[in-house]
Every structure is written in C-alpha cells, then in structure tokens.
Amino acid sequence: MKFYGLAIRRHPDSLEDTKKEIWATYYHKCSSDENPQHQFCPGVEDSWFKWRKAEAKNELDQFHHDKPPLIPEEQVTIKPVFEDLSKDELLILCLEAETQNNNESLNSLNWTFAPKYLHSGPKIVEIASYLSVIIFNEGFELF
Incomplete structure (x- = not known):
C-alpha cells in the first residue's frame, strides 16, 4: 500500500493527520462523479487530487473522475482493513518515525x-x- 506508507511518513508528528490521510485514500477510491467522497482529501493548496483543484476553481460541474470507483462489494471487503490500519494503537508506534x-x-x-x-x-x-x-x-x- 503505497499511500499508507506515505501517510505515515508525511505526518510523523500527528496521529489525526495520519488517520485522515489513510481514510482519504479509501474514500478517494470509492468516489465517483455521482458520489464524490473527498471529505478527507487534503486542502486545495497541497492537494494531490484534481477534484479539490476543480472545487477551488468552482468547476466541479466539468470534473470527471479518471477511474471507476471500487464496487460496493470491494468497499465493504476492504473497509475493515482500513479500520485496522488506522487504529490509534498501531499508528502511535509510527509517530516520530522512531523505528x-x-x-x-x-x-x-x-x-x-x-x-x-x-x-x-x-x-x-x-x-x-x-x-x-x-x-x-x-x-x-x-x-
């Protein structure tokens, strides 16, 4: 999971920011034009996703997701994995990158x-x- 490691390395001092970025990945993969789910995506100034940039320019009506979202069965299947990977007990061990x-x-x-x-x-x-x-x-x- 490329983005999981990046979330940990980008936020060595913030448990909440790490969790937020982990969940941003999940909801990003579940998003579609009909159901955008970008509540955890980074703000426009440091966003890695085009949706936030389109939002800032007030061009969401012209925006289209590049890839289809995960199907509902996949979403249900992988959500517990994200829940486990974003538990405080696990992430607290990653703070300060002391490993x-x-x-x-x-x-x-x-x-x-x-x-x-x-x-x-x-x-x-x-x-x-x-x-x-x-x-x-x-x-x-x-x-």
Whole structure:
C-alpha cells in the first residue's frame, strides 16, 4: 500500500493527520462523479487530487473522475482493513518515525540497485542512492 506508507511518513508528528490521510485514500477510491467522497482529501493548496483543484476553481460541474470507483462489494471487503490500519494503537508506534524499518527499507532499496555482491563504483552507488531516496519518499507504482 503505497499511500499508507506515505501517510505515515508525511505526518510523523500527528496521529489525526495520519488517520485522515489513510481514510482519504479509501474514500478517494470509492468516489465517483455521482458520489464524490473527498471529505478527507487534503486542502486545495497541497492537494494531490484534481477534484479539490476543480472545487477551488468552482468547476466541479466539468470534473470527471479518471477511474471507476471500487464496487460496493470491494468497499465493504476492504473497509475493515482500513479500520485496522488506522487504529490509534498501531499508528502511535509510527509517530516520530522512531523505528528501524525506515532505515532497513531504504537500505534494501539501495542494495536492489547496487547489489553488494557486484562491484559498483562511486557513481553507481550515488545514482542508486538517489533512486532509493526518491522511491522511498514518493512511493513506487507500476503501470
């Protein structure tokens, strides 16, 4: 879940903001032109979604969602997962980013691009580090 990790990393000091962004993902995927559900999406100045920008420009009547929403059966099936992943008991462990997981994840990405068992010069290691940081900070999604 790309957006779950991003929600945690973007809000290391706020449990409520982390939960809000986690739920924004769920409702974003459930939204349609007939039933927009963007109450948790970030405000217009820092929004990652076009609906908020259209709202700010007063152009919602011209806006169309790019993808179809999750069907109701999918929504019902995955909602308990979002409920579990947004529990205070779990998210409080992620505050302040005080885990070793971040370091291990970044190192794992780095060694994917420049494996330890192959010799890599300083330029290759530098490029691998740049790619790792970009993917770690922004996430990665195959199309």
